Amino acid sequence: MTLVEAQTLAAEWMPQLLVAAGYTMKMAAAAYIIGAVAGLFLALARRSERRVVSIPALVYIEFVRATPTLTQIFLIYFSLALVGIVLPAFEAAVIALGLHYAAYMAETYRAGIEAIHRGQHEAAQAIGMTRGETMRYIILPQSWRIILPPMGNSAISLLKDTSVASLISAPELMLRAHDLTSEYYMPMELYLTVGAMYLVMTYPLSLLVRRLERMAAKDHKAAGN
Amino acid sequence: MTAADWPAWITHLPHFLDALLTGAVITVIVTVGGFIGSVVLGILFGAFSTSQSLLLRAVAHIYVEIFRGLPLLTVLFIIFFGLATIGIRLDPISAAITGFSINGGAYLSEVFRAGIQSIHKGQSEAALSVGMTRMMAFRYIILPQSIRVVLPPLANFAIGLLKDTSLASAVAAPEMMFNAGRLVSETFFATEIYLLVAALYLCMSLPLSLATRLLERRMARAHAQ
Numbered sequence: 001m002t003l004v005e006a007q008t009l010a011a012e013w014m015p016q017l018l019v020a021a022g023y024t025m026k027m028a029a030a031a032y033i034i035g036a037v038a039g040l041f042l043a044l045a046r047r048s049e050r051r052v053v054s055i056p057a058l059v060y061i062e063f064v065r066a067t068p069t070l071t072q073i074f075l076i077y078f079s080l081a082l083v084g085i086v087l088p089a090f091e092a093a094v095i096a097l098g099l100h101y102a103a104y105m106a107e108t109y110r111a112g113i114e115a116i117h118r119g120q121h122e123a124a125q126a127i128g129m130t131r132g133e134t135m136r137y138i139i140l141p142q143s144w145r146i147i148l149p150p151m152g153n154s155a156i157s158l159l160k161d162t163s164v165a166s167l168i169s170a171p172e173l174m175l176r177a178h179d180l181t182s183e184y185y186m187p188m189e190l191y192l193t194v195g196a197m198y199l200v201m202t203y204p205l206s207l208l209v210r211r212l213e214r215m216a217a218k219d220h221k222a223a224g225n
Numbered sequence: 226m227t228a229a230d231w232p233a234w235i236t237h238l239p240h241f242l243d244a245l246l247t248g249a250v251i252t253v254i255v256t257v258g259g260f261i262g263s264v265v266l267g268i269l270f271g272a273f274s275t276s277q278s279l280l281l282r283a284v285a286h287i288y289v290e291i292f293r294g295l296p297l298l299t300v301l302f303i304i305f306f307g308l309a310t311i312g313i314r315l316d317p318i319s320a321a322i323t324g325f326s327i328n329g330g331a332y333l334s335e336v337f338r339a340g341i342q343s344i345h346k347g348q349s350e351a352a353l354s355v356g357m358t359r360m361m362a363f364r365y366i367i368l369p370q371s372i373r374v375v376l377p378p379l380a381n382f383a384i385g386l387l388k389d390t391s392l393a394s395a396v397a398a399p400e401m402m403f404n405a406g407r408l409v410s411e412t413f414f415a416t417e418i419y420l421l422v423a424a425l426y427l428c429m430s431l432p433l434s435l436a437t438r439l440l441e442r443r444m445a446r447a448h449a450q
Contacts (some may be wrong), residue, residue: 027371048294062431063423065434066384066388066426066427066430066431066434067388067391067423067426067427067430068388068391068392068393068402069388069391070391070394070402071391071402071405071419071422071423071426072423074402074405074406074415074419075415075416075419075420078409078415078416078419079415079416079419080227080379081415082415082416105412123255129437134239156294160294160295160296160297161296161299162296163298163299164392165298166298167298167394167395168321174298174302176300177302178302181306185310186310187302187303187307187310188306188307188308188310188311189308191299191302191303191306191307192307194299195299195303197293198293198294198296198299199291199294200294200296201292202294203270203294206290206293206294213429
């Protein structure tokens with residue numbers, strides 16, 4: 001491949017790949033929001049004293065964490081179609097990835113909540129706060145520093161996992177690379193390019209996570225632990 | 226109730242189970258192969274990243290940064306489709322094992338680095354002072370002691386890997402998800418088949434995760450003493 005050929009190819013591929021990378025980021029962001037919100041509710045349900053609430057949450061978390069993302073994506077995509085809900089592959093992937101990450105994020109929240117000393121709960125309740133108020137005003141504001149680094153790691157994994165959505169033909173970066181491969185038959189060049197694009201997206205996030213980790217470690221020390 | 230009254234998919238069940246369990250054998254082979262490869266690369270690059278040579282540390286750093294930021298699917302496609310165009314043709318199972326090893330090695334090298342660094346410096350100084358070479362000190366003194374630290378994350382990695390092998394279906398490795406896809410296109414019982422697949426993954430990963438939890442508790446107790 002001469003330099004001119006490479007330039008021509010890049011000019012043909014890049015606009016398409018960049019649009020597809022936009023879809024990848026949109027998919028990751030939407031799934032992240034679903035995961036972060038549903039995960040919080042799951043974590044609170046898991047910690048509930050009522051067993052009708054805590055046991056289903058526990059079963060959901062364990063089931064999701066014990067089965068592959070790909071199986072869950074296929075299950076949701078094909079099953080919804082069978083019960084008459086025909087979702088486009090992109091939306092199905094967002095829901096499947098969101099529900100998948102909710103289980104992992106629930107465990108992150110739970111670890112953060114449980115890291116706060118019991119005395120904090122007891123003190124809040126002693127001054128007459130309800131359990132909800134204690135959570136909202138006392139526990140969550142303190143645990144977010146513990147929660148943030150793993151939440152950042154989830155964002156990185158989620159961004160990479162969106163590639164799996166290409167297997168149900170959801171429009172995103174890997175699918176576009178796959179389509180271009182069947183057009184040009186240059187898998188090496190295309191997948192390396194796409195790999196570099198994923199790195200460009202994940203690397204800033206991983207730098208951010210490292211900063212968050214350092215901040216959390218400093219707080220931990222400052223708190224005298 | 227006669228056989229004719231049963232839901233149609235039940236009559237297919239023996240056929241489903243036969244195909245899925247045949248796939249499960251390949252799933253286990255890919256998991257074990259990928260695990261061994263990841264551990265070997267993890268120890269190698271973990272040792273590099275704690276070495277005194279700046280070059281080796283840089284090599285380890287670049288390897289980790291690149292492969293932790295790339296989606297597994299992209300790595301698999303580069304190895305299976307990309308390498309084929311430059312004359313390196315791997316069968317799907319070898320390609321999958323190679324991909325999982327390279328990817329897992331990057332993750333495990335961080336685990337092993339932490340394990341190696343958790344061993345007190347005095348240990349390697351003592352080993353050197355009794356006349357061991359640096360290699361011997363690493364092999365006989367440092368590594369055996371760091372196993373205790375790395376065992377729980379190693380077990381968690383194995384569980385993650387087991388689920389990730391489902392991605393090998395995308396390069397046509399005849400593992401469980403691949404066979405499931407074939408069954409679905411033959412019979413259209415998507416929900417039933419993917420639920421069955423999820424249950425089979427659950428059967429494989431739950432014992433592993435229970436064992437991991439037991440191991441973690443025992444380690445924590447041993448640490449406390």
